Structure formats: structure tokens, C-alpha cells
Amino acid sequence: MTYQHLWKNGNACDLPVGKVVCIGRNYADHAKELDNPIPDEPVLFIKPTSSIVGTHEPLLLPHRFGPIHYEAELSILIGETLNCATKSDARNAVLGIGVGLDLTRREVQSELKAKQLPWELAKAFDGSCVLSDFVSAEGVDLAISHYGLDINGESRQRGDTSLMLTPIIELISHISHFFTLHPGDVILTGTPKGVGVLANSDELAISLQGETLATVSCVAK
Secondary structure, X not given: OOOOOEEOXXXXXXXXXXXXXXXXXXXXXXXXXXXXXXXXXXEEEEEOHHHEEOOOOOEEEOHHHOOOEEOEEEEEEEOOOEOOOOHHHHHHOEEEEEEXXXXXXXXXXXXXXXXXXXXXXXXXXXXXXXXXXXXXXOOXXXXXXXXEEEEOOEEEEEEEHHHOOOOHHHHHHHHHOOOOEOOOOEEEOOOOOOOEEOOOOOEEEEEEOOEXXXXXXXXXX
């Protein structure tokens, strides 16, 4: 199934599917759990369109990729072109919010980091970016938004944007000074502590502001 941005009400979003800009180590507790230093500025990397899948079909875990870890993150759908944007421009460009999973081949990532090599093989493989449907960002205070991931009925991650090292609007502005953002691009804003390995038959429930946004089953293949 070809991915398309969708609204929570079931309507299609009339925007192309663009790149996904991801933020590493934007929560101090997550950096500590992986024994990573807290960065002085946002750590940026990109997932291509081929990495994006939705939550309306089972989440495939290909055996050839080895163990795959989940990282739940607040996702931002960009609605306007941004280049060297001000914070005001950045806020006006936020069209929707959702929750994404930055899937990671952690063992491969560790090997790449040790060799001082790029992360693409660990972070940008096919199916590595799971995006929920979006809800309108109108009237939402991005500075105090909450989201979560439950697996098999147990709470695994809880995110609170007030705990981010770099707030969302500042992040968007910062990103736009390096990568022009276009309508349909998505930003994954960093994951809190609690990351772990996905397994066959895991049942995932993704929530935003206390309401379930998506459910999806994992299938190893």
C-alpha cells in the first residue's frame, strides 16, 4: 500500500509525501539510557520517503534487518515552505501533529557510531518511519503536548514536549537553516526514555493528549 498523509477523521491530506527530518537526543533521559552525551545543538538526520509506512496495515519486521527497536516521537506535518524561518514563520507552518515511530537497528547503529560512519543503514531503511494519522495543530500548545506508546497493554514510553532539550518551534526554525522544508515534509522531534525491541505479534497503541491515535500489530517476515 502506497503511503499517503491522512487526517484522523479519515480524510486524505492534500499534500505530497516528502522527507522526514529526525532529531536525535532531544530528551536528556533518553540520551542517558543509551549512554550518549547530551548534545550542544540538535542532532539532525533524514529518512527518505521510501522509509514511510502508515498504521492502517500490520507493521512488518523483516528478518534480514535483525532486531528492530522502537522510538516513539511527536510528529509534525509541515504545511508551508520554510527556509531560514523565524519562530513565528515556523509556528504558522505547522499544519498537523501526530505520533511517529523512528524504527532503529540498534546494533547496526552502535557499529556505525563506533566507526564514525553515517546512520542511514540503521535509521533510514524501508519501513523505518511509522506515521500515525494527523490531527490539526490549530490551537494546540506544542510546548506542553503529551504522547505515548503502549505495547501489549503495557506503558512503554511517555513523552512530554516540555521536557525537550530544544522546543519544537525552535527545532523547526533551526532545521530550516540547513534543509528547506516543503509542504508534506514531516519532523520527528525526538524520543523519551523507554526504547526497546519490537517482536512478532506485539500489539502497539499510540496515543496523543491521552487519546488513542492508532493501533497496529507487528508481523515478522
